[in-house]
Amino acid sequence: MRNLDHDSITPAVLARLADTPDPRAREIVGSLVRHLHDFAREVKLTEAEWLRGIQYLTATGQKCDDTRQEFILLSDVLGLSMLTVCMNNQKPPGCTESTVFGPFHVDGAPHFEDGADLANGAKGEPCEVSCTIRGLGGEVVAGATVDVWQADAEGHYDVQYAGLDHPQARGVLRSDAQGRFRFRSVLGEAYPIPDDGPVGELLRATGRHSWRPAHLHFMIQAPGYETLVTHVFRKGDQYLDSDAVFGVRESLIGEWVRQPDGVWRLDFDFVLHRAQAA
């Protein structure tokens, strides 16, 4: 274990993992070491670039707080989040597809009665959303817990407004005996992901825009079914083909239609996948 060179160091580090008690931890850390070393060798990483990487990761960690998760954003823009979603949510055709969770969900959002207005003062044109939840066999899914969250007309989530002391445009609903749930809110708009930190710096350095197409987040949980984390994207949005976080699915594009009274309306149905035996 002396005189390691830039090739022999990799098996030496792997050998040092041999006593890892949990085989899954050994597998993950070992694979990480091999790929990290391969990356450094492939680009012939200089010491100055290594230090820049250390500083970048440090700044990313230090940008995180109760309402900002810069490492999730970094994972999102590098495609790692969506890759992980794809691998872990392979479902039969007909099931609603999953997409990224994103950094803006809040645990413990307020519960609302069916049909309620979740906007709670959020800026934007009024809209109403009507959905049904079914299983793949066509059975209705009653009593599902539905988390909804979204950006407002300015493309901001409530947690991005410093000093705002109550939730806006987010809430928890429950599907009724027919598997339906409805709510009112505001029309969300496309928005740039937060770009005043290390992730924004990376996007600028790589000549990329930071925009996500307009979308509405859903997390649907029901006993006996896999939890569904997804969005409904807005038909016609200019960023559907260049989502900064690679999350768009054709099947998740919904049409918000403007009614004669000026209220936008979305109808969208979800199909859950039965939970599989472990």
Next chain:
Amino acid sequence: MRNLDHDSITPAVLARLADTPDPRAREIVGSLVRHLHDFAREVKLTEAEWLRGIQYLTATGQKCDDTRQEFILLSDVLGLSMLTVCMNNQKPPGCTESTVFGPFHVDGAPHFEDGADLANGAKGEPCEVSCTIRGLGGEVVAGATVDVWQADAEGHYDVQYAGLDHPQARGVLRSDAQGRFRFRSVLGEAYPIPDDGPVGELLRATGRHSWRPAHLHFMIQAPGYETLVTHVFRKGDQYLDSDAVFGVRESLIGEWVRQPDGVWRLDFDFVLHRAQAA
């Protein structure tokens, strides 16, 4: 750019990097994306493991402050630091080898006259160190700037003592007209790297110890020569074959010899590599 799956997402992310103005940035970020995705696919990373990774990196960044660099420690224990050192410091036989910089160097340490005592109150048995700096052709290197830093008898660097208001066991010297420099200090001991943070958690989870063999850090800078960042390790240390950061070189092991008066003495000579044309 819709309906990406866990394979097609990788070329999609790489395509998004096509407008990166700096070709080196494009190369590095592109390689990072490929290896990161390959890692996730290889281990079939679950969503829970992904989130654990996000939390781990966040905690690592948040552990960093003015005197603690947890991402350097992480890079060190994963072998990435030493790999980078190896790739960037390939020198002809006869030159003093490089090793890791580590997280404990401090810019602007106090300057000392030749022969001075750098201990400045650090705990430990007294020692004196005598060195000569030459070039590969045998020429003496006069006027070199020599940074020295080390742990004390308890295995701690000065910056690890909360409330200590002055440097201990570190300083800057200059080689004389014969390429020599000498100083007194204390005998450093083997020590565990700081293990009260995420890196300690990783070492415990992988069944690894956190110890480094006793060593003395040097950074030697002289006009016309490559800067040398290295250690001298103490002969006989029990951790020479299992350094937590993989930094030991046989050629860097020095012998501290106890003199009749109880003072330890190390003689060690350095050979610098001429700076190469850019």
